[in-house]
Amino acid sequence: MNDEQPILIVEDEPKLAALMRDYLEAAGYTTLCLDNGLHVVPAVRAHEPKLVLLDLMLPGRDGMQLCQDLRGFSAVPIIMITARVEEVDRLLGLELGADDYICKPFSPREVVARVKAILRRSPQLLDTSAPRLLIDEARYQASLDGITLDLTPLELRLLNTFARAAGRVFSRDQLLDHIYSDHRVVTDRTVDSHIRNLRRKLEQVCPGETPIESLYGVGYRFQLAEKQPHA
Numbered sequence: 001m002n003d004e005q006p007i008l009i010v011e012d013e014p015k016l017a018a019l020m021r022d023y024l025e026a027a028g029y030t031t032l033c034l035d036n037g038l039h040v041v042p043a044v045r046a047h048e049p050k051l052v053l054l055d056l057m058l059p060g061r062d063g064m065q066l067c068q069d070l071r072g073f074s075a076v077p078i079i080m081i082t083a084r085v086e087e088v089d090r091l092l093g094l095e096l097g098a099d100d101y102i103c104k105p106f107s108p109r110e111v112v113a114r115v116k117a118i119l120r121r122s123p124q125l126l127d128t129s130a131p132r133l134l135i136d137e138a139r140y141q142a143s144l145d146g147i148t149l150d151l152t153p154l155e156l157r158l159l160n161t162f163a164r165a166a167g168r169v170f171s172r173d174q175l176l177d178h179i180y181s182d183h184r185v186v187t188d189r190t191v192d193s194h195i196r197n198l199r200r201k202l203e204q205v206c207p208g209e210t211p212i213e214s215l216y217g218v219g220y221r222f223q224l225a226e227k228q229p230h231a
Contacts, residue, residue: 052070055081
């Protein structure tokens with residue numbers, strides 16, 4: 001039995017699911033296919049897939065609901081698959097917590113390319129044996145690589161939001177909703193100032209790295225690479 005984490009394909013069109021499976025397995029990935037939305041959450045908990053290809057229209061429970069369900073307990077990369085062009089703006093805005101989307105009809109080679117791209121940029125946030133980033137919400141304290149970060153309470157909430165969903169892209173509005181719980185009226189550029197200050201403080205501790213990445217016209221993504229052991 002292969003113990004490698006699979007790519008989970010959730011698609012109720014048998015021919016399309018088989019096509020994606022064949023191309024992904026030819027590229028060297030292990031796959032697991034499901035055709036009903038009700039089976040997805042138990043499968044993710046049981047198999048801990050490295051990525052989920054999630055169709056929007058499914059029997060049992062639709063892809064939008066499932067994406068929200070998965071984001072409640074997992075940071076697994078999710079690529080949404082949709083034939084509903086009117087949903088693209090919502091998916092691209094990542095309101096659901098998806099990492100990417102693909103519109104039907106598509107080339108199976110495109111699917112493989114998207115999967116490879118997502119997995120290249122989505123290493124685990126933390127090495128559980130030696131975590132780089134530690135956040136103590138109760139004490140409003142955080143440290144990176146053993147060095148205490150001098151953060152304001154708002155910067156700590158911002159970092160915590162990023163760290164809980166490493167690799168996910170957040171829009172400015174989404175970040176503002178997280179860091180201002182009273183939903184005060186502020187401009188979306190306010191978050192840029194907080195991001196700039198937080199980025200500077202992180203890069204002082206890990207020079208040469210860019211933990212917070214800007215995606216023009218979309219938002220920001222946080223990705224902290226695993227610390228490489230010394231030779």
